[in-house]
Each structure stands twice: as C-alpha cells, then as structure tokens.
Amino acid sequence: MRSSLVLLTALVALAAYYIYIPLPSSVSDPWKLMLLDATFRGAQQLSNLIHYLGLSHHLIALNFIIISFGKKNALSSAQVKVRDTAFDGVEVRVFEGSPKPDEPLRRSIVYIHGGGWALASAKIKYYDELCMAMAEDLNAVIVSIEYRLVPQVYFPEQIHDVVRATKYFLQPEVLQQYHVDPGRIGISGDSAGGNLAAVLAQQFSQDASVRNKLKLQALIYPVLQALDFNTPSYQQNVNTPILPRYVMAKYWVDYFKGDYDFVQAMVVNNHTALDVSEAAAFRAYLNWTSLLPASITKNYKPVVQTMGNARIIKELPQLLDARSSPLIADQEVLQHLPKTYILTCEHDVLRDDGIMYAKRLVNAGVDVTLDHFEDGFHGCMIFTSWPTNFSVGVRTRYSYIKWLDQNL
Structure with a gap:
C-alpha cells in the first residue's frame, strides 16, 4: 500500500512537472x-x-x-446545410445558411484553416463548428477549403489550391447555384490560413480576369513574414504556447522543403544579416521600430546581425517572395486591397506581424480594423467548446463574426 502511494505521488509530480509552464497572469x-x-x-x-x-x-x-x-462528417442542421464537394479538383466543405425571406441572395466567406501549412483540416470539429456558426449567424454560404498539406506538397502549391477553388466559386454560374450575391464575398483564414488568405487577396486585387472582386478580407492572427524572428512579440513570447518561436521557424522551413539546420540560424536572424545583400531591399517593410507603437516596442531592440548565413536565402529564395510573406508586398499592391479586419493576440509570436500589416495597409489607404485581445493566445478562436473552451475563444469568435455581419 505504501509503495503504491509513493508511486502515485511520483507519477502525479512527474505529470505536474510536464504540464506546468510559467505563463503571464493576463493569459486566458x-x-x-x-x-x-x-x-x-x-x-x-x-x-x-x-x-x-x-x-x-x-x-x-x-x-x-x-x-x-476531431474529424466530423458533413452533418447538416435545421439552420445550416453542409456538404463536401470539390471546386476545380480542390476539396471543399460548403456550409449554406438559411436565406432571409427579404434577401434571395446570400453573402459568403471563403475560409482557409490554419495549421502551419501542414496540419489540421476543414473537416475537424474546431473548423466545422466555426464555419457552422458563421453560416448560421450570418445567414451566409461558407466555403471551407481543404487544401493539400506539407509534406504532400510544398510552397506554392497550397496557394494554387486556394486560388483554384476560390476562382471556381467566383464564377457567375456557381454563385448563382449557391444563391450568393457577387458583391458580398470575403476571404478569411487563421494563422497559416490567414497567410494564404492575405496572399489570395493580393493576387486577386491585381488579376484582371477576376471579375467579382472580394469585398473584404479578415485575417486571424496571420503569419505574414519570415525575415525577422525577433520582433517584440517574438522576443516576448519566445516559449509561449501553442506556438513557440522555434516551432514557427520549423513550419516555415517545412513549407519550403528546407534544411532543419537552417532553423537555429533563422531564429537569430542570420538569414537577413547586413551582409546578405538579397534581403536589403525588404528591411524597410519590416522596420518595426516605425511600424509598431511605443506601447508594443517598449524596451525591445532590433536583432540585426552584421555577419550572417547567405546560404539560407540562396537555397530558400521563397523567403523573399511576397507570395509567402505578404507583409513585404509593394505599396502599389497593398493600396488595391479591400476593407480589412486583423485579429491579434498579446500572447502570440505573430502579434506584430498582424499589427505591422495593419499599419502598412493604413499607410496605403486601406480601411482597416485592428482587433487586439490582451488575454489571447495563438489559436484561441477555435477553442470554444468543452473541454477546450476558453473565455477568450468565445470573445474573439463573437467579435470576428460581429465585424463580418456589420461589414459584409
């Protein structure tokens, strides 16, 4: 009996040691x-x-x-019809909210799930529940894209999937089939899905073949750049759940099918050192000392290496491609973007990506709403149901859907 008690105590202590990590008191x-x-x-x-x-x-x-x-079948409800289909060969899950009697045409959101370009699915319960809520609360048609993931495909194939599926959906005959108003369509996504949504919005704003332009974009704690892993939020949240800095750098390397030996060099900004000439032209777009307010920069200092590793950019030129890092797009591209919503969380390495993008868009004349949550953490918006129900998850989801309702 005594030995069993000792063993149980040891196991509890071991579990507590594994589970416990120091967290800011302000986190939800x-x-x-x-x-x-x-x-x-x-x-x-x-x-x-x-x-x-x-x-x-x-x-x-x-x-x-x-x-x-958490995989869920396409289950309809009294308010929302759900079905799995394919748009130009790309799998999608479509959620059709009930139309209003006085509005025969519905508004619509094309949604792109997160997961570091490698994880999750439009068919897991977290995204299924989010899109069900959006379809019901907005009386809208939600198209959730099941794009291919790393290691099945790498950059830029994920972009090609979301572009193909969205272009297919925007065809007049397809919009007519789903009773969608062509003037009330938006693009949205979270994390890596926010990255793909931002890239798609930039491409569509310049594509003359896209006749039905997007009315808005809504980006949820988006990944927007891979050139500076030492912004204030990266420094502040270096080991914060659920996305520590090192893990985010690995997702980037996976996306580009790169060498893991590069990760440690990237987290100290060796890939954008002063002697890496290819990166020089993009530094102004990432000058967070001017793009972030003093309340964010605080006493943090930029990390700019004098001598770096030029081999990283040579082997991974994708790092300097605006299709992977929409934050470094030219001003001429940004000024044509639609009304924008960006949600950021204080306890998230990606916080400053979103805030800097909001500032660049405002400077380009875009109507931007920046929605910041002081107790939020990366990924929180999909965690609203037991046992992973967080108060900030409920509040971020409510704020996001409310903005869509008022602006779409």
Whole structure:
C-alpha cells in the first residue's frame, strides 16, 4: 500500500512537472492552456518518435493524431446545410445558411484553416463548428477549403489550391447555384490560413480576369513574414504556447522543403544579416521600430546581425517572395486591397506581424480594423467548446463574426 502511494505521488509530480509552464497572469484560463499545450507537446513528441523509427513522416503522424481526435462528417442542421464537394479538383466543405425571406441572395466567406501549412483540416470539429456558426449567424454560404498539406506538397502549391477553388466559386454560374450575391464575398483564414488568405487577396486585387472582386478580407492572427524572428512579440513570447518561436521557424522551413539546420540560424536572424545583400531591399517593410507603437516596442531592440548565413536565402529564395510573406508586398499592391479586419493576440509570436500589416495597409489607404485581445493566445478562436473552451475563444469568435455581419 505504501509503495503504491509513493508511486502515485511520483507519477502525479512527474505529470505536474510536464504540464506546468510559467505563463503571464493576463493569459486566458492559464491552467487550461497548460493542459492543452501539454497535450499538443505530447502529440508532437510521439510523432517525432514515429519519424525517428522510420514509420512515417512526423507531420503526417502528427496530423493523423489531430484529425483522429476531431474529424466530423458533413452533418447538416435545421439552420445550416453542409456538404463536401470539390471546386476545380480542390476539396471543399460548403456550409449554406438559411436565406432571409427579404434577401434571395446570400453573402459568403471563403475560409482557409490554419495549421502551419501542414496540419489540421476543414473537416475537424474546431473548423466545422466555426464555419457552422458563421453560416448560421450570418445567414451566409461558407466555403471551407481543404487544401493539400506539407509534406504532400510544398510552397506554392497550397496557394494554387486556394486560388483554384476560390476562382471556381467566383464564377457567375456557381454563385448563382449557391444563391450568393457577387458583391458580398470575403476571404478569411487563421494563422497559416490567414497567410494564404492575405496572399489570395493580393493576387486577386491585381488579376484582371477576376471579375467579382472580394469585398473584404479578415485575417486571424496571420503569419505574414519570415525575415525577422525577433520582433517584440517574438522576443516576448519566445516559449509561449501553442506556438513557440522555434516551432514557427520549423513550419516555415517545412513549407519550403528546407534544411532543419537552417532553423537555429533563422531564429537569430542570420538569414537577413547586413551582409546578405538579397534581403536589403525588404528591411524597410519590416522596420518595426516605425511600424509598431511605443506601447508594443517598449524596451525591445532590433536583432540585426552584421555577419550572417547567405546560404539560407540562396537555397530558400521563397523567403523573399511576397507570395509567402505578404507583409513585404509593394505599396502599389497593398493600396488595391479591400476593407480589412486583423485579429491579434498579446500572447502570440505573430502579434506584430498582424499589427505591422495593419499599419502598412493604413499607410496605403486601406480601411482597416485592428482587433487586439490582451488575454489571447495563438489559436484561441477555435477553442470554444468543452473541454477546450476558453473565455477568450468565445470573445474573439463573437467579435470576428460581429465585424463580418456589420461589414459584409
């Protein structure tokens, strides 16, 4: 009996040691976030073991675990009709809200899920529930794109998928089939999906073949650049769940099918050092000392290396491509973008990507709403149902859908 008690105490202590991480007091539901983070870290470590044993690629294994916990069939409700189909060969899940009697044509959002270009699905419960809520609350048609993921495909194939599916949907005959108003269509996405949504908006604003222009874009804690991993938010939240800096850098390298040996050099900005001439032209677009307010920059200092690793940019020129980093797009591109909503969270390495993009868009004359949550963390908006229900998740979702309702 005594030995069992000792063993139980040891196991509890070990679990507490694994779960506990120091978190700011201002973050939403800190103990619940610790448990969520510990679960995700455990899944990552298991997938890395599977990779090490040669059984599967670690991202395929990790995505299998994620989808196994939450995949949902296309289930309709009294208010929303749901079905899986394909737009120009790209899988999509379509959510059709009930039309209003006085509005025969509905508004619509094309939604792109997050997951580091490698994880998650339009068919897992978190995104299914989000799109169901959007379709019902907005009486809208929501097209959630099931784009291909790393390591099946790499940059820019994910972009090609969302462009193809969206162009197909924007055809007059398809909009007519779904009873969608061609003048009330927006693009949206979270995290890596926010990156793809921003890229798509930039491309469509310049594409003369796209007759039905997007009315708005709504970006949820978007990934927007890979040239500076030492913005104030990257420095402040270097080890904050659910997206530590090192993990974000690895997602970028995975997206470009790069060498993991580059990751450590990138997190100290060796890829954009002063002696890396290719990066010089883009530094002005990422000068956060001028793009961020003093309340954000505080006492943080820019990390600019004198001597770096020019091999990284030579082998991964995608780092300097605005199709991967929409924050570095030319001003002439930004000025043609539609009304924009950007949601950022204080406890997120990507906070400053969103704030800098908002500033650049405002400077270009775009109507921008920046919606910041002081207790938010990366990914919080999809966590609204038990057991991963966070108060900030409910509030961010409400604020996001309210803005869409007022502006679409």
